[in-house]
Amino acid sequence: MPDQMCRVSDSPPLPMNHDNIKEKIIVREIVMEIEIAPGCRYFPDFLNQAAQQKLLEHIQKALLKAPLFQPTMPKTGKPFSVAMSNMGTLGWVSDKVQGYRYQETHPTTRQNWPPIPSTLLALWDDLTDFSLLPEACLINYYDAKARMGLHRDADEQNLQAPIMSLSLGDKAQFRLGGLKRSDPTRTFFLSSGDILILEPPMRIAYHGIDRVIAGASRLLAQGGRYNLTMRRITPDR
Numbered sequence: 001m002p003d004q005m006c007r008v009s010d011s012p013p014l015p016m017n018h019d020n021i022k023e024k025i026i027v028r029e030i031v032m033e034i035e036i037a038p039g040c041r042y043f044p045d046f047l048n049q050a051a052q053q054k055l056l057e058h059i060q061k062a063l064l065k066a067p068l069f070q071p072t073m074p075k076t077g078k079p080f081s082v083a084m085s086n087m088g089t090l091g092w093v094s095d096k097v098q099g100y101r102y103q104e105t106h107p108t109t110r111q112n113w114p115p116i117p118s119t120l121l122a123l124w125d126d127l128t129d130f131s132l133l134p135e136a137c138l139i140n141y142y143d144a145k146a147r148m149g150l151h152r153d154a155d156e157q158n159l160q161a162p163i164m165s166l167s168l169g170d171k172a173q174f175r176l177g178g179l180k181r182s183d184p185t186r187t188f189f190l191s192s193g194d195i196l197i198l199e200p201p202m203r204i205a206y207h208g209i210d211r212v213i214a215g216a217s218r219l220l221a222q223g224g225r226y227n228l229t230m231r232r233i234t235p236d237r
């Protein structure tokens with residue numbers, strides 16, 4: 001990857017300053033941060049094995065309450081290959097009739113989404129400079145055939161807030177473009193335990209997942225990959 005900046009820090013993460021953060025995932029003593037482009041910060045291998053396992057348990061617990069569903073494309077109704085669910089006060093959904101949106105409830109169960117685990121809020125607090133906490137944590141599940149086409153995340157009212165993405169399980173080829181769909185793209189792999197942050201000016205950059213490498217990780221018994229993306233939707237509340 002060209003133009004990388006590599007920052008290695010041996011100091012512990014910043015202290016938490018939000019009352020609702022009770023549990024904290026312990027990561028590495030040495031944290032590597034790579035600036036892939038201004039506004040795209042990559043933390044390879046950030047979560048150690050125990051932290052990945054803990055996070056997986058949080059996801060599994062959330063999915064008992066809010067099972068994975070298969071979103072469909074606006075207008076065509078074509079199903080996504082990625083299965084999804086959410087944690088938080090708001091969750092991202094999509095269907096043929098109403099299209100892309102955030103809503104407070106699961107599209108099938110009609111129940112509120114389970115809360116975002118405090119351990120994830122703590123990571124947001126540690127790694128972003130943003131003063132407001134995320135309201136949605138989208139859970140993407142990729143089996144070996146799933147892909148996510150080039151797109152940008154622009155359904156949020158708050159486009160100043162970063163998007164923080166965590167990868168668990170099989171590694172995936174991530175494609176990062178620019179602010180225009182026609183801009184050149186580059187690819188790199190996201191492996192289990194990696195964190196990626198998109199913030200202005202890359203907050204609304206095009207990106208996607210080209211492919212998942214089956215069998216790259218043994219974290220998930222069934223194989224595949226979970227990706228969590230935490231988003232702030234509203235400007236303030």
Ligand SMILES: O=C(O)CCC(=O)C(=O)O
Nearest residue numbers: 140153165208209227229
């Ligand atoms: O799976 C990933 O790493 C990317 C997910 C993504 O692009 C999204 O949820 O908008």
